Amino acid sequence: MNINEFRQILQLVLDDEATEKQIKAFHEQISKNAEYRKIYEVEQTTHLFIKQKISRTNTPSNLIDDIRSSISKL
Amino acid sequence: MPDQVSNQEKMEKIPKSQQEKHMVFNKEMMPHIDSMYNFAFKLTLSEYDAKDLVQETYLKAFRFIDSFEQGTNAKAWLFKIMKNNFINDFRKKSKQPAQIDYHEVESVYNSEDIDENITIDLRTESVQDLIGDEISNAINSLATDFRMVIILCDLEGFTYEEMAKILDIPVGTVRSRLHRARFILKQKLKLYAESLGYKSIDEDEEIIDL
Structure with missing residues (x-):
């Protein structure tokens, strides 16, 4: 598996979209290739970090009432 | 039945x-x-x-x-x-100015040898603290199409299949768009990290490491 193929499967693994066959091939690669394992560890951390840091914006308190009010006028 | x-x-x-x-x-x-x-x-x-x-x-x-x-x-x-x-x-x-043309942006990153090695090592908390606040800015500065896939996948947890239906695009396009969105995002964060004075310790790997 070359580096580009590895990175394509890596994205699928990190997004829980890889097939069982791809997961198996992926684990084979990271168990025998230190460079790939390091890429995986770094990418996994980045992936989780970005997920955690994407902030949610609080919903305005009156929004639900405004929607209900608009719908009642239909 | x-x-x-x-x-x-x-x-x-x-x-x-x-x-x-x-x-x-x-x-x-x-x-x-x-x-x-x-x-x-x-x-x-x-x-x-x-x-x-x-x-x-x-x-x-x-x-x-x-x-x-x-x-x-x-x-x-x-x-x-x-x-x-x-x-x-x-x-x-809302008369917003025209968004960045996706095809134009895509063509920039569409080559087979897209710089796959851009990687930021966020395994230490000090780097995470420094870069944390910059994530939102970096995401907000992405073109709308790229911003959408990041939000749908990484914040809302939609599957590729669900994203394809929401966005009316094939699953393969979801995959490649997500890949490019993350590439641009990492590139922005890498530049930001470098502006803070962090250098790659291993130029061959282009990993910013502390």
């Missing part, structure tokens, strides 16, 4: 009474209000516009609630309405 399913499907298509519409709306649509507002805010980058977009989306959802099949993914259905509303109506109405 097929007859039963077929009959059930026919039942679902029968127009609902006002009371039923409100019941379905409250049960299936309203629980997603926070995710909807958040998506609207990420698209419009304005509290005022986000509120407008959410209201328009929910009004449209109520009008077309007969076409929603109970038991299917209400959240994905609402996101699709919002995306279409934003692309077709809202952006024109």
